[in-house]
Amino acid sequence: MPPRERIVRVIKEWVAKAESDYRAATYLFAMKNATTYDAVCFHAQQCVEKYLKSILVDHSLPVPKTHDIGKLFGLLPDPLTVRLTPEQMQWLTAFATDSRYPGDWDPIDTQEAAEAVNMAGGVREAVRSVLPKDALQEGE
Numbered sequence: 001m002p003p004r005e006r007i008v009r010v011i012k013e014w015v016a017k018a019e020s021d022y023r024a025a026t027y028l029f030a031m032k033n034a035t036t037y038d039a040v041c042f043h044a045q046q047c048v049e050k051y052l053k054s055i056l057v058d059h060s061l062p063v064p065k066t067h068d069i070g071k072l073f074g075l076l077p078d079p080l081t082v083r084l085t086p087e088q089m090q091w092l093t094a095f096a097t098d099s100r101y102p103g104d105w106d107p108i109d110t111q112e113a114a115e116a117v118n119m120a121g122g123v124r125e126a127v128r129s130v131l132p133k134d135a136l137q138e139g140e
Contacts, residue, residue, distance in 0.1 A: 007057060007058065007060065008132060008134055008135045010057050011054050011057050011058055011131060011132070011135035012135050012136075012137070014050050014051070014053055014054035014057060015050075015051070015054055015128075015131070015135060015136060015137065016137065017046075017050045018046075018047050018050035018051045018054065018124070019047075019137070021043040021044070021046040021047040021050065021120075022043070022044075022047040022120055022121070022124055024039070024043040025040050025041075025043035025044040025047060025116070025117050025120055026117060028040045028043065029113055029114065029117050032110070034107070034108075034109070034110070037107070037108035037109065037110070037112065037113040038095075038099040038100070038108050040108075040113040040116060040117060041092075041095040041099055041108055041112065041113055041116040042095050042096070042099060042100055043120075044092070044095065044113075044116035044117050044119065044120035045067070045069070045092050045093065045095040045096050045116065045120075046096070047120040047123070047124060048069055048092060048119065048120050048123045048124075049067055049069060049072065049096065051123055051124055051127040051128075052069070052072040052073065052076065052123070052127065053072065054127065054131060054135075055076055055077075055127060055130065055131070056072075056075060056076070058130075058131060058132065058135070059077045061075065061077065067093055067096030067097065068089075068093050069084070069089040069090075069092050069093045070086060070089035070090060070093065073089060078130070080123070080126040080127065080130070081126045081129070082122040082123050082125070082126040084119060084123070088119065092116060092119055095116065
Protein backbone atom coordinates (compact mmCIF):
# COMPACT_ATOMS: atom_id res chain seq x y z
CA MET A 1 0.00 0.00 0.00
CA PRO A 2 1.44 3.40 -0.96
CA PRO A 3 2.29 5.72 1.95
CA ARG A 4 -0.57 8.17 1.28
CA GLU A 5 -3.11 5.33 1.23
CA ARG A 6 -1.80 4.17 4.62
CA ILE A 7 -2.16 7.70 5.99
CA VAL A 8 -5.73 8.01 4.70
CA ARG A 9 -6.57 4.64 6.25
CA VAL A 10 -5.30 5.80 9.66
CA ILE A 11 -7.13 9.12 9.33
CA LYS A 12 -10.33 7.15 8.63
CA GLU A 13 -9.75 5.17 11.84
CA TRP A 14 -9.36 8.37 13.90
CA VAL A 15 -12.42 9.92 12.24
CA ALA A 16 -14.51 6.81 12.91
CA LYS A 17 -13.58 6.92 16.60
CA ALA A 18 -14.19 10.68 16.80
CA GLU A 19 -17.59 10.27 15.14
CA SER A 20 -18.50 7.50 17.57
CA ASP A 21 -17.72 9.83 20.47
CA TYR A 22 -19.65 12.69 18.87
CA ARG A 23 -22.72 10.48 18.36
CA ALA A 24 -22.48 9.27 21.96
CA ALA A 25 -22.21 12.83 23.31
CA THR A 26 -25.15 14.13 21.27
CA TYR A 27 -27.31 11.09 21.99
CA LEU A 28 -26.68 11.21 25.72
CA PHE A 29 -27.24 14.97 25.81
CA ALA A 30 -30.58 14.55 24.03
CA MET A 31 -31.69 12.27 26.88
CA LYS A 32 -31.66 15.36 29.17
CA ASN A 33 -30.68 13.21 32.13
CA ALA A 34 -28.38 14.91 34.62
CA THR A 35 -26.82 11.58 35.54
CA THR A 36 -25.32 11.32 32.05
CA TYR A 37 -23.80 14.80 31.75
CA ASP A 38 -20.39 13.59 32.86
CA ALA A 39 -20.48 11.03 30.02
CA VAL A 40 -21.66 13.72 27.58
CA CYS A 41 -18.66 15.87 28.45
CA PHE A 42 -16.24 12.93 28.36
CA HIS A 43 -17.35 11.95 24.86
CA ALA A 44 -17.28 15.57 23.68
CA GLN A 45 -13.67 15.86 24.88
CA GLN A 46 -12.76 12.58 23.23
CA CYS A 47 -14.31 13.71 19.95
CA VAL A 48 -12.20 16.87 19.94
CA GLU A 49 -9.04 15.00 20.91
CA LYS A 50 -9.43 12.39 18.18
CA TYR A 51 -10.28 14.89 15.46
CA LEU A 52 -7.20 16.96 16.33
CA LYS A 53 -5.08 13.82 16.22
CA SER A 54 -6.49 13.02 12.75
CA ILE A 55 -5.00 16.29 11.48
CA LEU A 56 -1.60 15.35 12.90
CA VAL A 57 -1.82 12.03 11.04
CA ASP A 58 -2.81 13.84 7.83
CA HIS A 59 0.39 15.89 8.07
CA SER A 60 2.53 12.87 9.01
CA LEU A 61 3.23 14.37 12.42
CA PRO A 62 3.68 12.31 15.58
CA VAL A 63 0.50 11.72 17.58
CA PRO A 64 1.28 12.15 21.27
CA LYS A 65 -0.44 10.05 23.91
CA THR A 66 -2.13 12.96 25.60
CA HIS A 67 -5.64 14.13 26.37
CA ASP A 68 -4.47 17.76 26.56
CA ILE A 69 -6.54 19.71 24.03
CA GLY A 70 -4.32 22.79 24.35
CA LYS A 71 -1.21 20.78 23.63
CA LEU A 72 -2.84 19.18 20.60
CA PHE A 73 -3.99 22.56 19.25
CA GLY A 74 -0.40 23.78 19.67
CA LEU A 75 0.89 20.95 17.49
CA LEU A 76 -1.42 21.66 14.55
CA PRO A 77 0.47 22.80 11.45
CA ASP A 78 -2.25 25.30 10.48
CA PRO A 79 -4.80 27.08 12.66
CA LEU A 80 -8.39 25.87 12.49
CA THR A 81 -11.29 28.17 11.74
CA VAL A 82 -12.71 27.34 15.18
CA ARG A 83 -11.00 29.04 18.08
CA LEU A 84 -11.06 27.82 21.64
CA THR A 85 -9.57 29.96 24.37
CA PRO A 86 -6.87 28.44 26.56
CA GLU A 87 -9.44 28.35 29.38
CA GLN A 88 -11.91 26.45 27.18
CA MET A 89 -9.19 23.99 26.15
CA GLN A 90 -8.23 23.40 29.78
CA TRP A 91 -11.89 23.05 30.80
CA LEU A 92 -12.57 20.51 28.04
CA THR A 93 -9.35 18.60 28.79
CA ALA A 94 -10.46 18.03 32.39
CA PHE A 95 -13.34 15.86 31.16
CA ALA A 96 -10.88 13.30 29.81
CA THR A 97 -10.16 12.06 33.31
CA ASP A 98 -11.59 14.13 36.14
CA SER A 99 -15.28 13.46 35.60
CA ARG A 100 -14.77 9.77 34.90
CA TYR A 101 -13.73 8.93 38.43
CA PRO A 102 -15.11 9.66 41.87
CA GLY A 103 -13.63 12.77 43.37
CA ASP A 104 -14.09 16.27 44.55
CA TRP A 105 -15.71 17.92 41.54
CA ASP A 106 -19.01 19.69 41.09
CA PRO A 107 -21.81 17.96 39.23
CA ILE A 108 -22.04 18.92 35.56
CA ASP A 109 -25.18 20.82 34.62
CA THR A 110 -27.16 21.08 31.39
CA GLN A 111 -25.45 24.31 30.34
CA GLU A 112 -21.96 22.84 30.73
CA ALA A 113 -22.94 19.70 28.83
CA ALA A 114 -24.40 21.83 26.03
CA GLU A 115 -21.22 23.90 25.90
CA ALA A 116 -19.05 20.78 25.63
CA VAL A 117 -21.21 19.38 22.82
CA ASN A 118 -21.12 22.74 21.01
CA MET A 119 -17.33 22.89 21.28
CA ALA A 120 -17.05 19.36 19.94
CA GLY A 121 -19.39 20.19 17.08
CA GLY A 122 -17.40 23.29 16.16
CA VAL A 123 -14.08 21.48 16.19
CA ARG A 124 -15.64 18.56 14.29
CA GLU A 125 -16.89 20.86 11.54
CA ALA A 126 -13.59 22.75 11.29
CA VAL A 127 -11.46 19.61 11.14
CA ARG A 128 -13.70 17.86 8.63
CA SER A 129 -13.39 20.89 6.34
CA VAL A 130 -9.61 20.44 6.12
CA LEU A 131 -9.30 16.66 6.08
CA PRO A 132 -9.02 14.90 2.72
CA LYS A 133 -12.49 13.99 1.47
CA ASP A 134 -11.45 10.38 0.86
CA ALA A 135 -10.80 10.05 4.60
CA LEU A 136 -14.39 10.90 5.50
CA GLN A 137 -17.15 8.32 5.50
CA GLU A 138 -20.28 8.77 3.43
CA GLY A 139 -23.22 10.00 5.47
CA GLU A 140 -21.17 11.43 8.36
